[in-house]
Amino acid sequence: MGHPTEHVLRQTFIALRLAERIGLGPAEREVVYFTSMVAWVGCHVDAYEQARWYGDDRAVKHDARLFDLDRPVPATAFLLTRLGGEVAWSARVRAGVAFLAGGWRETAAMFENHWRAASALVQDLGLPEPVLAGVEHTFERWDGRGEPEGRHGADVHVASRLINLADVVEVFHDVGGVPAAVRVARERSGGQFDPGLADLFCAEAAGLFEELDEVTGWDGVTEFAPTAGRELDDDELDAALAALADFVDVKSPYTLGHARGVADLAARAAEDGLDPHLLRRAGLVHDLGRIGVSNGVWDKRGRFTTGDREQVRLHPYLTDRILSCLPALAPVATVAAQHHERLDGSGYPSGASAPALGPEARLLAVADCHQAWSEPRPHRPAASPVDVAARLRAEARAGRLDGAAVEAVLRATGHRVRKRREWPCGLTAREVEVLRLLAHGLSQGEIAERLVISRKTTANHVEHIYAKTGARNRAMASLFASRHGLVGAGLEDPPSAL
Template sequence: MPFGESVSRTEVLAALSLAIDLGLGQPMDHMLRSAALGTRLGERLGLSERERGTVFYTGLVMWIGCHADSHEYARWFGDDIAMRHDSHFIDWSGAPYRRFLMGNLGRGSTLPKRAQLVAKLFVDARGNLGALVQSHCLSAALLAEEIGLGADVCEALPYAYERWDGSGLPAKAAGRQIPVAMRVAQVADIAEVHHRAYGAKAATAEVRRRSGKQFDPDVVEVFTAAAGDLLRDDEDAWSAAAGLAPDPGEALSGPALDRLLRAMGDFVDLKCPFTLGHSRAVAELAENAGKCTGLPQDDIDILRRAGYVHDLGRIGVSNRVWEKPGELTPAERERVHLHPYLTGRILARVGGLKAVREVAVSHHERLDGSGYPNGLRGDDLSVRDRLLAAAESYCTSTEPRPHRDAFDEAAAAERLRGEAARGRLDGDAVEAVLEAAGHRPSRRAARPAGLTKREAEVLLHVAQGLSNREIASRLWISEKTVRNHVEHIYAKIGVSNRIGASLYATRHGLTGSAPTGP
């Protein structure tokens, strides 16, 4: 993103809604469609422009607080995302809801474990569920405030689990005690899910069935009368939401953009207890490493912002996977490897963040092609990509994980330099990150792509056009050894011929004079 270019605030918040969708197990436009549906319904109800704006943003981020209690959801229900997906199809009251809870407690656990959870929950079902809901409500309001939504939205969000008949949680608010924006958003949320799954007729019937219980009867009456027009199949959700947003022209740049992207990073870091503050730490370390390498300010801005949002895709992977203490299955590992791709999907339609998106998606790529999600290698990875990858790897090392304790700073530095020596991380990027983290420079000069000293010598001679025989003669080694070196070098730097090797050597400052003997 060129320095000073602005980004649409509405588009960034729309992207955030896509992340929320992933955590709900819903398609990546559910919240957008709900927000648009709710805004149109608000117009039919005669709500003011300000009230419709509150409905729009309430619908867009209605479930933003859910991911803050993913850890607790996973402990009770096994798969937090599957549980949230299924809960959209059940009215949270009465015997059907109790059967739903019984069927989902400890999903995937042994029978004794599930029995233990059932007994524990139903000793104080309302208290235990209330604790989850309270966590959601508090975090939703705080996150909404942090991302800059107005007071009206912040006041409406804590009522997401309240019901018209007063049987909801956590405060048992009833009737018009629930803000009108939430009463409209609740109808739009459920109507959108059922419309997508079963069609307009079924969605209308479901909303009518909940009238007077979960939903405001007046809102239901207006919705059912206009359902044929409100439930639309043929519109682009992103464009529709952008057209209905109360402030579509508001743009962000500089510190304001940073604040919003930083808040999005905070949002995703709440998903797991051990990632709290991770995105901020990565962004700060990557930014300072960029300064150590002398990057232009535009590149440093991109690097910092990519650090804030690099892990957005984590929302789309269940805590059952993230918090597993043992070895992951191939299917679980595949889900983990998907999360940078999901980050890219979330940010794909935000104008002005293309460069930020590209760097964020590449934070798990490695020089030798062993990274994910795209298996990029060598010159496919920019300096920004390499710095973010090294910064993220260092920060992760210093944080605990379910399968290991946190590394101390010395061990984290050793691990990072080991990754560079193996050709996975860029040596210069590693040294810049370690300098930014306060470590002393390595005694030996850092070489890109984890090249050894001998490999760097061979690479330079290859770039200068020498044959394997000539290189062997100059370095006093066998021609077979030279061939082995060349194969390893090409694999490490991601090239297949001398021209590629020459370009690589030039770009990485390896074109100085080389020794001519042992």
């Protein structure tokens, strides 16, 4: 969200400490804990649209915390001043006209997209049921001017009231210390914030932040949680990692299904004593760090600048840092973080060479290349299977990819995926075709042209898709498609012609 690392951990600590002060019991504080950890996780689900309108999706999310967007006029003014990002004024004027014509509707849907996506993750992770209520109130306000129901006062879930306050004061503390945090709490008291909680925070702010500054990282914060939780068994952990993979991939229409595709391919290609379970897990989480790079980079249609490339080179490092707080996943983290390293030392982020790269890391790197080159990107179309195979072998001859791993992956891709005959939520084969194109960012006109059908027919299909899946826009439709394995390279087209 453009905030310093561990913002959400610090926010969680503040919310938990205030929850103790107002007398919430262990079960209620557990809801605060989990709600705080996942409250903002849906904020990247429509990063594609955010970047299209505002340039750097992280910057606009960061700056939104600095303003009290309590009414349509200031909210509209805030968004209009950020349209187009850092481009020429003429382009920003054109963006403004387009925004007023249709972009405002997309932006208005973003709050709902965010809490719905977070709610989906709560369900996928099997978190306690009360956490759902807290997440659904993420964007409600004390004064009733929030989203989606305009709840007022104590009707807003207490976890959400605590987290909204903790989130904003932590941002302002980072910018201007305790005085800035206290000032914003007082200014928004009775508006965005519960006045009782705001008063409590102001009275204890200095002590809270002094205590927080003594807390170190994940372990330091989680020890203040009301429960140490429980360990997941293997099946539960695999399901959790798959859920996280889907949430990363949905950040861009161009990566839908990517992580699952890499994971499945790497596991199928495992030979000669390699651990397919380790490879599957590493494949699922290898791109977690993509969240830390703006869609203004990932979805760029032109050539990358030097600055763009430097941001891209960060994402495996961020993957490693995300996973480093989980000692049980250390072997997975090591393999996942090396998926862009190359045998000759030309890869990134560390420039590691052959001696430092184990067989699992070598295989995962090849599986990632195969999957990525088989998928379209903003600056290029998907390559054919023949071209992908030729390119992989060329990389092996050049000494960048492991030749044995290349051949193992190519052998694994010789098996075609079986066609699916039953689709989720009663979708028809044609609707799945439309859903895939919609999820990848095509307009209804482009879908009609691609499938050689009328725009009216396309509109009917989209309407049916939304009705059957419960999605209301492209962002939520893409999340549905990702969660149900309907997107990604290597899938057969639906047998709609049969």
